[in-house]
Amino acid sequence: MRGTPEHVEPSGTQPCPDDNTWPYVRAQVREYTSSGTLVHSQVAREIAAYWQSLSAHRMRGGPTSNNALAAFAGSGKIERELLHDIERERLVGPPDSDVTATFSALTAYVRAVPVVVYSVGKNIAGYSPEADVDRFLDWSDAVERYKDMLRDEAADDITRDPDGECDCDPDGGEGCEWHVVEALVAGHIRDDVDSRTEPGPLGVVIRADSWAGSMSYWLAMAATAFGRFDDETKEH
Numbered sequence: 001m002r003g004t005p006e007h008v009e010p011s012g013t014q015p016c017p018d019d020n021t022w023p024y025v026r027a028q029v030r031e032y033t034s035s036g037t038l039v040h041s042q043v044a045r046e047i048a049a050y051w052q053s054l055s056a057h058r059m060r061g062g063p064t065s066n067n068a069l070a071a072f073a074g075s076g077k078i079e080r081e082l083l084h085d086i087e088r089e090r091l092v093g094p095p096d097s098d099v100t101a102t103f104s105a106l107t108a109y110v111r112a113v114p115v116v117v118y119s120v121g122k123n124i125a126g127y128s129p130e131a132d133v134d135r136f137l138d139w140s141d142a143v144e145r146y147k148d149m150l151r152d153e154a155a156d157d158i159t160r161d162p163d164g165e166c167d168c169d170p171d172g173g174e175g176c177e178w179h180v181v182e183a184l185v186a187g188h189i190r191d192d193v194d195s196r197t198e199p200g201p202l203g204v205v206i207r208a209d210s211w212a213g214s215m216s217y218w219l220a221m222a223a224t225a226f227g228r229f230d231d232e233t234k235e236h
């Protein structure tokens with residue numbers, strides 16, 4: 001058996017198989033095909049391991065990029081490219097109905113896995129975001145994006161860059177609006193973001209004196225199924 005997976009198992013799967021040999025895997029795949037009941041996580045990872053090993057063999061000497069499939073088989077970790085990797089294996093696998101059923105059972109399981117998605121975006125306070133919202137599975141990736149967004153965009157969003165023509169002193173309380181926003185962002189990152197040890201929502205609202213509005217910058221978290229996250233973040 002493959003041990004406890006590094007993901008939350010979807011509810012309503014078939015019971016843990018007595019063994020992870022192929023007859024037990026096949027029995028659960030047959031049950032999935034007839035009733036739609038998801039296979040157990042052990043079976044899903046066994047299927048992934050089987051296709052991963054064939055693929056590693058096929059790609060020997062060539063590019064090996066089924067890392068998400070290998071990670072899922074090995075530890076149960078759900079990585080961004082997992083459904084993409086499964087689909088690629090399905091396309092090169094033999095077009096036999098047993099093989100297709102195996103991939104369908106694995107895909108259905110992976111799509112149903114609950115994940116926490118971290119979204120990073122910005123909007124004029126009170127309005128929907130105009131720019132794209134970025135979505136991440138890893139908290140640390142989301143935090144990096146949040147900090148980059150604030151550092152690269154906030155001052156320009158709110159006011160005009162003085163373009164080096166400015167010798168104001170924001171720390172002495174005599175800053176131009178642009179440099180005041182920069183100082184505020186640096187303070188928020190230092191005091192509220194970098195001190196954070198547990199994943200959680202983040203946000204800051206920055207008021208713009210020059211146009212009497214505010215910009216809201218945020219990192220939000222929400223639970224969803226991995227399949228839905230994949231649909232929403234697919235490159236079109």
Ligand SMILES: [Zn+2]
Pocket residue numbers: 162166167168169175176177178179180
């Ligand atoms: Zn200035």
